[in-house]
Amino acid sequence: MEESPKFHPIGVVHSPYKCLSEAPYQGSGGDVSEIEIFSEYDRGLKDVEGFSHLIVLYWFHQSKGYSNLVNTPWDTVPHGVFATRSPRRPNPIGFSVVELLERKENLLYVKGLDAIEKTPVLDIKPYILRDVKEGICLGWLKGKGHQR
């Protein structure tokens, strides 16, 4: 199979979390981050302010290596990396749905981004109705997931 291309950052995160130890495990709650989009791409933000929520894809740039089996803070047994949100992944791409508070030219002020300071941003997409799923079931043991 053809290899995928090298991806290039389109911007960078300015975060209240200055290092990994400050970053929340899952969900940054109410903290506000700034996403700076580089000038080469800022015209690509046209009309983004019409969306209340955005998908942010970023590079876990401080993540080193990965394991197929991962120990998490949530359980005593290891789980497959693709059943976790661990940053130590074969392709260390981070994903957050953030609330867009404001856009000022090439700067996006967002809530809910758990990326640390200087995280390279790979993509921004509008979060749309088809991304909202209801009646999801989650859990690490088949049949024992809890329904919401």
Add this chain to the structure above:
Amino acid sequence: MEESPKFHPIGVVHSPYKCLSEAPYQGSGGDVSEIEIFSEYDRGLKDVEGFSHLIVLYWFHQSKGYSNLVNTPWDTVPHGVFATRSPRRPNPIGFSVVELLERKENLLYVKGLDAIEKTPVLDIKPYILRDVKEGICLGWLKGKGHQR
């Protein structure tokens, strides 16, 4: 800024959509696709079957180049690429939330994946409660988005 690494596919999509012209614009509805995870990574799937929905990140491998402004089938004026889900993006990474129907060893049978045949898969993540947002607002003109 340090460049991001070259990402490597962890698997490949087998889709009812054999070419771009067959792929739905947004949302594949009820069609079932198969995701084949390569043997190097299949242990990373442990316990993934506990989740009803998965996030799939993939490479739009047939996408060539990008424009900051994009014409879509949904409007007569161009919009910024980051306000659209166009596959022609600075970093052509695709995103779908899919329903996991069944796992058979290294094969995942999913509903809702609008990637075409042979699309390289970059990552699989569990779709969790924090990814579900309510009261989202969408639209290309500020203040004219419709609330759901």
